[in-house]
Amino acid sequence: xxxxxxxxxxxxxxxxxxxxxxxxxxxxxxxxxxxxxxxxxxxxxxxxxxxxxxxxxxxxxxxxxxxxxxxxxxxxxxxxxxxxxxxxxxxxxxxxxxxxxxxxxxxxxxxxxxxxxxxxxxxxxxxxxxxxxxxxxxxxxxxxxxxxxxxxxxxxxxxxxxxxxxxxxxxxxxxxxxxxxxxxxxxxxxxxxxxxxxxxxxxxxxxxxxxxxxxxxxxxxxxxxxxxxxxxxxxxxxxxxxxxxxxxxxxxxxxxxxxxxxxxxxxxxxxxxxxxxxxxxxxxxxxxxxxxxxxxxxxxxxxxxxxxxxxxxxxxxxxxxxxxxxxxxxxxxxxxxxxxxxxxxxxxxxxxxxxxxxxxxxx
Amino acid sequence: xxxxxxxxxxxxxxxxxxxxxxxxxxxxxxxxxxxxxxxxxxxxxxxxxxxxxxxxxxxxxxxxxxxxxxxxxxxxxxxxxxxxxxxxxxxxxxxxxxxxxxxxxxxxxxxxxxxxxxxxxxxxxxxxxxxxxxxxxxxxxxxxxxxxxxxxxxxxxxxxxxxxxxxxxxxxxxxxxxxxxxxxxxxxxxxxxxxxxxxxxxxxxxxxxxxxxxxxxxxxxxxxxxxxxxxxxxxxxxxxxxxxxxxxxxxxxxxxxxxxxxxxxxxxxxxxxxxxxxxxxxxxxxxxxxxxxxxxxxxxxxxxxxxxxxxxxxxxxxxxxxxxxxxxxxxxxxxxxxxxxxxxxxxxxxxxxxxxxxxxxxxxxxxxxxxxxxxxxxxxxxxxxxxxxxxxxxxxxxxxxxxxxxxxxxxxx
Ligand SMILES: Cc1cc2nc3c(=O)[nH]c(=O)nc-3n(C[C@H](O)[C@H](O)[C@H](O)COP(=O)(O)OP(=O)(O)OC[C@H]3O[C@@H](n4cnc5c(N)ncnc54)[C@H](O)[C@@H]3O)c2cc1C
Numbered sequence: 143x144x145x146x147x148x149x150x151x152x153x154x155x156x157x158x159x160x161x162x163x164x165x166x167x168x169x170x171x172x173x174x175x176x177x178x179x180x181x182x183x184x185x186x187x188x189x190x191x192x193x194x195x196x197x198x199x200x201x202x203x204x205x206x207x208x209x210x211x212x213x214x215x216x217x218x219x220x221x222x223x224x225x226x227x228x229x230x231x232x233x234x235x236x237x238x239x240x241x242x243x244x245x246x247x248x249x250x251x252x253x254x255x256x257x258x259x260x261x262x263x264x265x266x267x268x269x270x271x272x273x274x275x276x277x278x279x280x281x282x283x284x285x286x287x288x289x290x291x292x293x294x295x296x297x298x299x300x301x302x303x304x305x306x307x308x309x310x311x312x313x314x315x316x317x318x319x320x321x322x323x324x325x326x327x328x329x330x331x332x333x334x335x336x337x338x339x340x341x342x343x344x345x346x347x348x349x350x351x352x353x354x355x356x357x358x359x360x361x362x363x364x365x366x367x368x369x370x371x372x373x374x375x376x377x378x379x380x381x382x383x384x385x386x387x388x389x390x391x392x393x394x395x396x397x398x399x400x401x402x403x404x405x406x407x408x409x410x411x412x413x414x415x416x417x418x419x420x421x422x423x424x425x426x427x428x429x430x431x432x433x434x435x436x437x438x439x440x441x442x443x444x445x446x447x448x449x450x451x452x453x454x455x456x457x458x459x460x461x462x463x464x465x466x467x468x469x470x471x472x473x474x475x476x477x478x479x480x481x482x483x484x485x486x487x488x489x490x491x492x493x494x495x496x497x498x499x500x501x502x503x504x505x
Numbered sequence: 506x507x508x509x510x511x512x513x514x515x516x517x518x519x520x521x522x523x524x525x526x527x528x529x530x531x532x533x534x535x536x537x538x539x540x541x542x543x544x545x546x547x548x549x550x551x552x553x554x555x556x557x558x559x560x561x562x563x564x565x566x567x568x569x570x571x572x573x574x575x576x577x578x579x580x581x582x583x584x585x586x587x588x589x590x591x592x593x594x595x596x597x598x599x600x601x602x603x604x605x606x607x608x609x610x611x612x613x614x615x616x617x618x619x620x621x622x623x624x625x626x627x628x629x630x631x632x633x634x635x636x637x638x639x640x641x642x643x644x645x646x647x648x649x650x651x652x653x654x655x656x657x658x659x660x661x662x663x664x665x666x667x668x669x670x671x672x673x674x675x676x677x678x679x680x681x682x683x684x685x686x687x688x689x690x691x692x693x694x695x696x697x698x699x700x701x702x703x704x705x706x707x708x709x710x711x712x713x714x715x716x717x718x719x720x721x722x723x724x725x726x727x728x729x730x731x732x733x734x735x736x737x738x739x740x741x742x743x744x745x746x747x748x749x750x751x752x753x754x755x756x757x758x759x760x761x762x763x764x765x766x767x768x769x770x771x772x773x774x775x776x777x778x779x780x781x782x783x784x785x786x787x788x789x790x791x792x793x794x795x796x797x798x799x800x801x802x803x804x805x806x807x808x809x810x811x812x813x814x815x816x817x818x819x820x821x822x823x824x825x826x827x828x829x830x831x832x833x834x835x836x837x838x839x840x841x842x843x844x845x846x847x848x849x850x851x852x853x854x855x856x857x858x859x860x861x862x863x864x865x866x867x868x869x870x871x872x873x874x875x876x877x878x879x880x881x882x883x884x885x886x887x888x889x890x891x892x893x894x895x896x897x898x899x900x901x902x903x904x905x906x907x908x909x910x911x912x913x914x915x916x917x918x
Pocket of ligand 1: 393395396400403405406460461462463464465467613615616617618619620621622623645646647648879882883884885886887888889892
């Protein structure tokens with residue numbers, strides 16, 4: 143198992159305690175039914191008091207200067223509490239793309255506001271399926287952007303769009319205000335209503351070119367996002383596992399707790415194995431991002447976390463029986479997050495193919 | 506009566522009586538009086554005691570001529586068949602006709618919050634006070650209870666007997682102040698079921714089915730009828746093609762109400778039928794990994810069909826070995842549904858994040874992804890099916906019981 147330092151454990155506690163109070167299932171249900179989908183006051187408080195939005199952004203750009211490990215810790219707790227916020231879109235996705243692709247001047251200009259949470263940004267990718275599909279729909283002619291990105295998280299609340307578009311020499315990075323001319327943001331109905339989705343259509347939108355995203359830069363960004371997402375997912379899976387385990391100990395059928403039936407014991411034991419493995423790989427993947435080692439662990443983590451999250455979600459419904467299938471019970475909130483996360487930024491089978499290619503290349 | 510004679514007699518009778526512009530209930534009363542509403546039933550219960558072959562002819566003639574038959578949709582069939590099997594003459598007389606005519610809709614009141622897998626652990630209480638049964642307790646998962654007039658109810662009448670022996674079976678009027686029906690929303694957004702709260706609800710003494718303590722035995726009849734329905738697929742009939750006549754309008758309205766709770770049922774089976782189309786539409790058909798999973802799914806579906814067919818053949822041949830086929834078929838449906846949802850997820854990729862009418866297949870795929878968890882719970886969970894297969898079919902040693910002795914001493918929720 144990965145060893146965390148005392149400081150890292152403290153950081154986890156701070157984030158967890160905050161979210162436990164501010165992101166209860168009742169809060170999640172309230173927010174998922176709103177158009178915005180998150181509570182601005184809570185988000186700002188979290189940015190102000192914990193500095194969360196800048197967790198992994200270097201100090202010279204106004205961030206905390208932590209790395210992927212601390213980012214992972216934060217994401218894991220957010221996944222556990224199903225925290226509704228633009229954190230993944232703004233800090234993780236847009237933040238990493240800027241760090242990897244923008245010029246120094248543009249990093250200086252854009253990152254501090256993202257790190258403080260005063261600007262909400264999102265990354266507009268025309269494919270959230272696989273890195274090699276990026277740039278097929280969004281095109282740049284000089285500074286003018288055209289095309290559509292069908293699935294963009296949190297665009298409806300973003301102030302700033304960071305757009306990856308195909309230019310003359312590969313992928314370029316642009317920034318544009320979300321209310322600029324030529325930008326249309328259409329809300330999409332999402333399976334998981336705790337994370338809002340939009341379709342972003344750009345028609346001759348004049349943007350700032352802030353840098354270039356090389357193939358390696360895109361791959362790196364994809365890995366960083368995947369690892370953060372994997373943390374979020376194992377946090378969610380752990381939450382489902384814990385609550386389900388508890389339920390099997392208290393629910394009685396046939397004069398005994400259902401957890402006394404071996405079929406359920408074995409299912410929980412199998413799930414624990416899968417969860418511990420996914421956690422081990424995910425935590426390790428964050429260290430690898432820091433150390434620049436074993437790049438394939440990013441895809442390994444995303445694939446394993448996806449599988450275990452869905453496995454935990456299925457068990458969470460099944461082991462609760464009928465009540466697990468109701469709206470009133472909270473399990474379905476995580477179930478839907480698990481399903482959506484499974485296919486966001488690459489499905490498990492894409493990631494497995496990718497990790498194998500990476501290992502193949504290295505050997 | 507030979508099949509030819511059945512056809513002749515029925516055709517003549519219909520020529521004399523069928524009129525598509527008659528009010529629906531009026532027509533069905535004629536049908537009941539003529540003995541054609543439920544011809545397989547015994548002669549003392551509105552039927553003619555027809556066997557399977559004779560019934561096949563009756564059904565053919567009805568569908569050839571587009572005749573509206575007796576009301577069948579929804580859970581009323583469970584009530585009808587159970588009353589037919591266990592009711593006394595008076596009960597059959599009072600209850601069966603309005604079921605056949607469609608005047609009374611029914612619901613099944615078995616599952617409770619505290620007893621689902623363990624159905625015999627029901628703790629809804631019925632006490633005989635001043636010649637009436639007074640019922641207190643809560644039921645759940647009651648399909649169509651929100652527009653039912655009557656319910657078939659299992660309740661506990663004796664707490665000192667072992668759990669299976671202290672139950673009785675009642676026919677309860679739901680249109681009374683002691684009964685409150687609340688819709689229950691599911692994770693897929695539909696509200697097909699209800700919770701039914703009974704607070705000093707009344708049942709007349711003559712509305713107990715069978716005798717006191719016979720509840721479990723009678724419930725077993727209902728459950729086996731229900732399982733046959735499961736094996737056969739939904740027992741709902743969709744509205745016929747548009748035909749001239751006011752009766753079709755009334756019939757379509759009845760079906761629309763009765764079938765509404767089941768609108769998402771195909772989705773809980775995983776919609777394997779949409780897999781090939783989706784794979785071609787999206788180009789996922791060219792992905793070798795997806796192809797493998799599709800091929801697995803199609804093999805499973807075909808195998809399940811073939812296994813069900815050979816089980817049906819054995820049944821027809823008069824063997825009683827229906828248990829393995831039933832439980833294996835139900836377990837297989839869960840496996841197929843999960844694999845199908847898996848394949849749909851692969852095919853959709855990130856588009857699986859979307860739902861609603863703009864998403865794949867007008868939202869059907871998204872609905873499938875959040876409906877499949879039901880298949881392994883509804884009608885007895887996968888775990889219970891596996892217990893049945895291992896203990897009853899395979900004869901493996903039974904799990905030690907911890908729910909023997911007087912019901913009041915058994916550990917409960
Ligand atoms: C969509 C849907 C439709 C339904 N329709 C109807 C309906 O029309 N009529 C009706 O009466 N009911 C209906 N039900 C209820 C359904 O029959 C019950 O939910 C089901 O039998 C499980 O009971 P439970 O919910 O109380 O779960 P529990 O019995 O509490 O089960 C919880 C978990 O414990 C496991 N478990 C329980 N006992 C054992 C054991 N002995 N060995 C191993 N594992 C065990 C179960 O498999 C499950 O995983 C429906 C349910 C759903 C979800």
